[in-house]
Amino acid sequence: MRIGAKLPNSGPLPLEAGIPAMARTLEEAGYDSLWVADHVVLPREIRSRYPFAEDGRATWPTDTPYIDALVALALAAAATERVRLGTAVLVLPMRNPVELAKQAASIDVASGGRLELGVGAGWLAEEFAALNVPFERRGSRLEEWMAIARACWTGAPEARESDHYSLPADVLCLPQPAHEIPLYVGGHSPVALRRAGRLGDGWLGQQSALALDPETLRAEIAAVAEAAGGAPRRTVLRIVESLGRPDVVAAKLGALAAAGVDEVIVDVPVEARAAERDLEILRAGVRG
Numbered sequence: 001m002r003i004g005a006k007l008p009n010s011g012p013l014p015l016e017a018g019i020p021a022m023a024r025t026l027e028e029a030g031y032d033s034l035w036v037a038d039h040v041v042l043p044r045e046i047r048s049r050y051p052f053a054e055d056g057r058a059t060w061p062t063d064t065p066y067i068d069a070l071v072a073l074a075l076a077a078a079a080t081e082r083v084r085l086g087t088a089v090l091v092l093p094m095r096n097p098v099e100l101a102k103q104a105a106s107i108d109v110a111s112g113g114r115l116e117l118g119v120g121a122g123w124l125a126e127e128f129a130a131l132n133v134p135f136e137r138r139g140s141r142l143e144e145w146m147a148i149a150r151a152c153w154t155g156a157p158e159a160r161e162s163d164h165y166s167l168p169a170d171v172l173c174l175p176q177p178a179h180e181i182p183l184y185v186g187g188h189s190p191v192a193l194r195r196a197g198r199l200g201d202g203w204l205g206q207q208s209a210l211a212l213d214p215e216t217l218r219a220e221i222a223a224v225a226e227a228a229g230g231a232p233r234r235t236v237l238r239i240v241e242s243l244g245r246p247d248v249v250a251a252k253l254g255a256l257a258a259a260g261v262d263e264v265i266v267d268v269p270v271e272a273r274a275a276e277r278d279l280e281i282l283r284a285g286v287r288g
Helices: 019-029 069-079 097-111 125-130 138-152 190-198 214-227 246-259 272-287
Strands: 002-006 033-036 084-091 115-120 183-186 202-208 234-240 263-266
Touching (some): 183 190, 190 202, 202 214
Parallel strands (some): 115 183
């Protein structure tokens, strides 16, 4: 099992410690990957239902500053050499798919082929409204945006005309990525799981460190595999509320691996010795 770290791109740390410095520290500590979160704007009051809480309520302050996810990855790419870089998750339907494909290809080339993208349909209607993007049918736009991005990554996408997007003929989108950028579909709904199997290179799930449930994950991973028709799909699990709880997470890593989880993304300290200590605890959990 690979162990990835959440690279803070929100709150005070990116402004105080700096993303390049934190990325270097976590790479030197030995983490396999670094992942950033995504919000462009937040409303003063969130009225939309937050899908990752039982009561549907988002609890973080909405005046939290966010460094743009792709800018954060570009900064991390320039400061690191080995570690893989990803989004957990990027709200793809909020963005222009051709521009996103260009930005992703640029980061991938600059990093030597280290980019991986977790993508999702999104849940915050107020954010879509602020970007003048329809919240309705965002799932179908997510699927088409994935197809458009992959087409752009060939360097010469074919013309297309749909309800959502018109792309003229003879467009060149260069440079091409340095490698085939995987798209991991986020979400836990039956639709999201089927989408991950049908269209994604894998699935990116989320659970709290305080409520890790390998058996539920096993069933969700089976649903992805069924939709994939037996084709291999990678499973990445974002473990929230994990900062300061490496022992809690480590105790579950064997069961998570047995359920089919290939990689976890955990919250870790960004001070070097503390980051190394947490990683050793987590690796012991994998070995155990």
